[in-house]
Amino acid sequence: MKRLRVTAAVDGERAPAFYTMLADAPGIAETQLLEWNTTPDTVETVLFAVRGDADPFAAAAPDLDGIESVELSAAEGPWTYALVAVRPRATAMFAAVREARTRPGLVVRKPIVYRDGDMRFRVVGDVGALQAALGEAPDAMDVTVETVGTFRGAVDHPASRLSERQREALAVAHELGYYDRPRRATHGDVAAELDCAPSTASRHLQAAEAKLVDAVLDEFGPAV
Numbered sequence: 001m002k003r004l005r006v007t008a009a010v011d012g013e014r015a016p017a018f019y020t021m022l023a024d025a026p027g028i029a030e031t032q033l034l035e036w037n038t039t040p041d042t043v044e045t046v047l048f049a050v051r052g053d054a055d056p057f058a059a060a061a062p063d064l065d066g067i068e069s070v071e072l073s074a075a076e077g078p079w080t081y082a083l084v085a086v087r088p089r090a091t092a093m094f095a096a097v098r099e100a101r102t103r104p105g106l107v108v109r110k111p112i113v114y115r116d117g118d119m120r121f122r123v124v125g126d127v128g129a130l131q132a133a134l135g136e137a138p139d140a141m142d143v144t145v146e147t148v149g150t151f152r153g154a155v156d157h158p159a160s161r162l163s164e165r166q167r168e169a170l171a172v173a174h175e176l177g178y179y180d181r182p183r184r185a186t187h188g189d190v191a192a193e194l195d196c197a198p199s200t201a202s203r204h205l206q207a208a209e210a211k212l213v214d215a216v217l218d219e220f221g222p223a224v
Helices: 017-024 054-063 092-102 128-136 164-176 187-194 198-219
Strands: 002-010 029-036 045-050 067-072 080-087 106-115 118-125 139-149
Touching: 002 128, 017 054, 017 092, 017 118, 045 092, 054 067, 054 080, 067 164, 092 106, 106 128, 118 128, 164 187, 164 198, 187 198
Parallel strands: none
Antiparallel strands: 002 118, 002 139, 029 045, 029 106, 045 080, 067 080, 106 118
């Protein structure tokens, strides 16, 4: 069983307008496809997370081919969630992703990330099924396999890189509200729970955060 990290660069002149909104719209730094409710009907429901100003996206998208409606959540920090009713067969890009997700022998893992005009995603499955899916990509889509490896399950999860002490520090910080906005805890509060000096707690948290960020960058590539 193999795992692939894939980047799909789409020709801007041939990209559907909705794809451009997801991947390369002014005011949106990144969009993530989080969940997709596949149904036998023509209309399906997709949950996106949008980092940036999602209001223009929500206003314009329902006028495009294949988009029935867009419902936005309240913004949570830099992210807004968008529930989109879509007819995937109406556009080649959505149809290609849907076909890959329903093909026997492989799984497209979420999130699917749209950024800087490209689409980035991870695939796990049988080599033959992976090759067939990549070979049937639309002409406007230039697919590059960034990494190939053996799927290792939980070992591939970013949290697997953390030491036990770093996991404990993150868990305590989360429970105390260290990552809340506004912040409800300090390094000193975390240190008191860990029975260590504040500087030690700070080092544990910084090391854990750096490992998680590195894992995400390894998975999806740099943001610039």
